[in-house]
Amino acid sequence: MYDRAVSDPEAGLSAEQLGAYFALVEVGSLLQYAVDEHLRADGDLSYVQFQILARLTDAPDGRLRMTDLADGVVYSRSGLTYQAGLLVNRGLITRAPSPDDERSVIVTVTDAGRALVAHVLPGHVERVQQLLFAPLSGDDVTAFGAVLGRIREHMRAVPPRSAKPRAARRKAG
Amino acid sequence: MYDRAVSDPEAGLSAEQLGAYFALVEVGSLLQYAVDEHLRADGDLSYVQFQILARLTDAPDGRLRMTDLADGVVYSRSGLTYQAGLLVNRGLITRAPSPDDERSVIVTVTDAGRALVAHVLPGHVERVQQLLFAPLSGDDVTAFGAVLGRIREHMRAVPPRSAKPRAARRKAG
DNA sequence: TATTGTTATACTCTATAACTATA
DNA sequence: TATAGTTATAGAGTATAACAATA
Numbered sequence: 225m226y227d228r229a230v231s232d233p234e235a236g237l238s239a240e241q242l243g244a245y246f247a248l249v250e251v252g253s254l255l256q257y258a259v260d261e262h263l264r265a266d267g268d269l270s271y272v273q274f275q276i277l278a279r280l281t282d283a284p285d286g287r288l289r290m291t292d293l294a295d296g297v298v299y300s301r302s303g304l305t306y307q308a309g310l311l312v313n314r315g316l317i318t319r320a321p322s323p324d325d326e327r328s329v330i331v332t333v334t335d336a337g338r339a340l341v342a343h344v345l346p347g348h349v350e351r352v353q354q355l356l357f358a359p360l361s362g363d364d365v366t367a368f369g370a371v372l373g374r375i376r377e378h379m380r381a382v383p384p385r386s387a388k389p390r391a392a393r394r395k396a397g
Numbered sequence: 398m399y400d401r402a403v404s405d406p407e408a409g410l411s412a413e414q415l416g417a418y419f420a421l422v423e424v425g426s427l428l429q430y431a432v433d434e435h436l437r438a439d440g441d442l443s444y445v446q447f448q449i450l451a452r453l454t455d456a457p458d459g460r461l462r463m464t465d466l467a468d469g470v471v472y473s474r475s476g477l478t479y480q481a482g483l484l485v486n487r488g489l490i491t492r493a494p495s496p497d498d499e500r501s502v503i504v505t506v507t508d509a510g511r512a513l514v515a516h517v518l519p520g521h522v523e524r525v526q527q528l529l530f531a532p533l534s535g536d537d538v539t540a541f542g543a544v545l546g547r548i549r550e551h552m553r554a555v556p557p558r559s560a561k562p563r564a565a566r567r568k569a570g
Numbered sequence: 571t572a573t574t575g576t577t578a579t580a581c582t583c584t585a586t587a588a589c590t591a592t593a
Numbered sequence: 594t595a596t597a598g599t600t601a602t603a604g605a606g607t608a609t610a611a612c613a614a615t616a
């Protein structure tokens with residue numbers, strides 16, 4: 225890769241860090257690509273749509289507020305509204321105002337939505353297995369997962385994305 | 398995450414694998430997001446554009462063929478043409494037909510392009526350092542990089558993306 | 571006044587197919 | 594006939610801002 229440009233000693237990344245960074249970017253990109261392709265072909269779903277459905281499938285009663293979904297799926301609010309609209313049109317989820325808080329909208333997976341997740345899941349998992357884990361030993365997975373978990377926690381300590389735009393906007397004008 | 402839905406024993410991912418997978422997706426996404434944001438703010442560059450410039454900066458004489466760029470940057474040919482067009486408009490690269498093979502186009506970084514990379518690089522590396530490596534020990538980085546490298550090699554053994562569309566199309570019709 | 575969500579809109583990016591030109 | 598690249602075009606996705614409604 226562009227090692228010479230980036231591993232300038234001044235810049236502050238060792239050759240080893242650099243290699244890990246590039247590998248992470250490439251692996252993440254390739255995995256994303258493969259998984260996306262499968263979900264699209266097998267269920268006509270984008271990865272984001274799959275995430276929404278899967279999260280709902282896991283939630284108690286298959287229900288979550290829009291805000292809760294947005295926090296997990298990384299989206300802007302309008303982006304989530306857009307995606308949710310697509311899923312509603314396909315009968316995979318429903319939206320209804322919350323009884324508790326009339327401002328909120330409760331999203332619920334339909335049976336069709338659950339069925340689609342179930343349909344797509346085996347192939348999804350298979351791809352992950354074959355692409356990501358096939359070349360790794362059990363110990364590798366343990367070590368890899370541990371480090372990633374640590375990084376994730378560290379990153380989470382930093383600002384959340386969906387919160388910033390709205391909150392920051394109001395101050396700036 | 399959607400553990401219940403995905404960790405179905407039938408499906409074939411252990412809880413540990415699942416955790417690693419989710420962590421990878423989240424870390425990759427967060428890192429991408431942060432880095433993208435910085436490149437955009439500091440240099441008005443998308444990550445892809447930055448990759449193109451950085452790869453050229455590293456190449457001998459700062460020159461590469463379009464095809465070589467496409468292979469590395471994961472793009473469809475038309476997508477690369479589009480991005481290259483943007484960079485040409487900004488004076489960051491130039492395009493010229495290859496003397497060797499008149500079909501080919503040689504892309505070259507301009508001084509302005511090199512300057513922009515140099516301008517953006519410190520901040521870019523800083524983000525990676527702070528977000529990705531800050532919570533890791535030297536040993537962590539070593540282990541992490543080793544596993545990622547193995548995965549990457551494994552993934553590379555699988556089909557390349559930019560090659561498929563064109564090659565597959567001709568057979569299908 | 572703050573929060574939840576939608577809508578309108580504009581823009582970026584990507585992919586497909588058709589096309590040109592060279593090998 | 595195969596390869597390199599461009600163009601036209603259409604579609605998906607995203608972000609911003611303005612908006613309505615509830616707390």
